Amino acid sequence: MGTDDAAGLGIQVAYAAGTLTVTLTGEVxxxxxxxxxxxxxxxxxxxxxxxxxxxxxxxxMDSAGIHALLTCYELAQDRGGSLSVTGAHGVVERVLHLSGTLTLFRPPPPGGTRPGLN
Structure with a gap:
C-alpha cells in the first residue's frame, strides 16, 4: 500500500517476515x-x-505526529505486537527526544522487553 496525501505525507506499507514496515516521507x-x-x-x-x-x-514532526505515533504504539500493543521507530534524524529526532518518547520507540534489545504505556 502506498499513499501520498494532500497534506504532504507519503506512506508506504510493506509486510514481510513478520514485520510491518511503514515508511513515511514529508511532514507528520x-x-x-x-x-x-x-x-x-x-x-x-x-x-x-x-x-x-x-x-x-x-x-x-509536531506534537500531533508524536500523538499519532503513541496511538500507533498502543494499537500495535493491543494487537499483541510491538512498534519501534527508525531513521529519526535532525528536528524529528530532537522532537522525539524532547517529548521523552525517543527511548519508548527504540527497538528493544535482543531478548529484552520495553515497558508499556500503562
Missing part, C-alpha cells in the same frame, strides 16, 4: 496524521506483528 503534523492512522488501521498484518515506522524521509 496535524494536517497529515489522519493518513498515518488510516494506514495503520488498514494494514491487515497478523496478530503479534512487529511494526517498524521508518522516519528517515520525514523532515518535520
Amino acid at each position: 503534523d496535524l494536517d497529515s496524521v489522519a493518513g498515518l492512522h488510516q494506514a495503520m488501521e488498514e494494514a491487515h498484518a497478523p496478530w503479534g506483528t512487529r511494526v517498524v515506522i521508518d522516519l528517515s524521509g520525514v523532515a518535520f
Whole structure:
C-alpha cells in the first residue's frame, strides 16, 4: 500500500517476515496524521506483528505526529505486537527526544522487553 496525501505525507506499507514496515516521507503534523492512522488501521498484518515506522524521509514532526505515533504504539500493543521507530534524524529526532518518547520507540534489545504505556 502506498499513499501520498494532500497534506504532504507519503506512506508506504510493506509486510514481510513478520514485520510491518511503514515508511513515511514529508511532514507528520496535524494536517497529515489522519493518513498515518488510516494506514495503520488498514494494514491487515497478523496478530503479534512487529511494526517498524521508518522516519528517515520525514523532515518535520509536531506534537500531533508524536500523538499519532503513541496511538500507533498502543494499537500495535493491543494487537499483541510491538512498534519501534527508525531513521529519526535532525528536528524529528530532537522532537522525539524532547517529548521523552525517543527511548519508548527504540527497538528493544535482543531478548529484552520495553515497558508499556500503562
